[in-house]
Amino acid sequence: MMFSSATVQAIETRGLARAFDGVLAVDHIDLQVPQGCFFGFLGPNGAGKSTTIKMLTGLLRITEGQASILGHDVETDPLAAKRLIGVVPEDLALFDGLTAPEYLAFVGRMHGLERKVIAARSTELLELMDLVPAGKKLVADFSHGMKKKLALAAALIHGPQVLFLDEPFEGIDAVASRHIRGLLGHLTAKGVTIFLTSHILEIVEKLCTDVAVINHGRLVAQGPLAELGGDGPTDNLEDIFLNLVDAGDKAPRTLSWLQ
Numbered sequence: 613m614m615f616s617s618a619t620v621q622a623i624e625t626r627g628l629a630r631a632f633d634g635v636l637a638v639d640h641i642d643l644q645v646p647q648g649c650f651f652g653f654l655g656p657n658g659a660g661k662s663t664t665i666k667m668l669t670g671l672l673r674i675t676e677g678q679a680s681i682l683g684h685d686v687e688t689d690p691l692a693a694k695r696l697i698g699v700v701p702e703d704l705a706l707f708d709g710l711t712a713p714e715y716l717a718f719v720g721r722m723h724g725l726e727r728k729v730i731a732a733r734s735t736e737l738l739e740l741m742d743l744v745p746a747g748k749k750l751v752a753d754f755s756h757g758m759k760k761k762l763a764l765a766a767a768l769i770h771g772p773q774v775l776f777l778d779e780p781f782e783g784i785d786a787v788a789s790r791h792i793r794g795l796l797g798h799l800t801a802k803g804v805t806i807f808l809t810s811h812i813l814e815i816v817e818k819l820c821t822d823v824a825v826i827n828h829g830r831l832v833a834q835g836p837l838a839e840l841g842g843d844g845p846t847d848n849l850e851d852i853f854l855n856l857v858d859a860g861d862k863a864p865r866t867l868s869w870l871q
């Protein structure tokens with residue numbers, strides 16, 4: 613089913629909700645992410661960010677509402693939606709028994725790419741992610757950051773139109789982070805839409821054009837980054853974020869047995 617809006621959004625949700633044991637983790641959210649947008653999805657721990665990404669990418673069932681990728685409903689037209697997306701999920705879900713080139717070859721084949729194309733892209737991706745020296749190592753023996761970089765490489769191999777990145781910079785070193793930020797900027801310049809969650813607000817400020825903030829499963833703000841604070845007293849993203857999630861003026865916490 614195609615949504616009928618005049619301009620097709622890269623990502624659109626209507627009343628999207630997910631309950632776990634009767635409790636709403638994502639509470640009827642309406643998101644509009646325009647094509648080519650670098651979208652930051654912010655919220656405190658447990659706010660519902662990963663749950664939203666999992667519903668948008670077919671990793672988790674939707675309880676209520678709808679979601680579409682470039683006009684393709686993720687529930688009624690899942691294959692069309694999945695062909696257009698790349699995803700680095702929270703828990704990566706790699707195969708421990710493969711090497712990085714083997715894993716990329718596997719993912720490439722899943723997407724129906726020819727072996728020659730896979731080999732060429734895989735070489736470029738491994739170079740970009742600095743994973744060439746780990747060519748013969750099994751994923752089981754990778755460091756956390758190496759796994760993350762391989763997951764990102766795998767998410768890119770088929771040339772997705774919409775890229776979902778759940779905490780892509782968590783555990784990534786400064787050199788790789790700079791390379792990856794450069795690459796992501798290049799992708800959005802080419803029209804790819806990026807939907808990113810990150811707790812690193814400096815990175816969000818540098819990269820994202822638009823943001824949404826979710827708190828306790830509810831959207832509390834959405835729009836261009838520059839307009840997020842409205843006419844409020846600050847344009848510092850950290851202050852704006854803390855105010856939006858109602859944590860702005862809390863007294864510092866302490867522990868009773870520490871003085």
Ligand SMILES: Nc1ncnc2c1ncn2[C@@H]1O[C@H](COP(=O)(O)OP(=O)(O)OP(=O)(O)O)[C@@H](O)[C@H]1O
Binds near residue numbers: 632655658659663
């Ligand atoms: N499989 C699950 N079963 C039960 N509850 C879950 C499950 N997955 C998530 N939840 C709950 O849903 C809520 C939202 O979790 P989610 O992982 O989406 O948060 P998040 O915004 O990604 O947080 P973080 O910043 O810590 O990654 C939390 O209360 C969490 O406990």
Ligand SMILES: [Mg+2]
Binds near residue numbers: 661662663702778
């Ligand atoms: Mg999460």
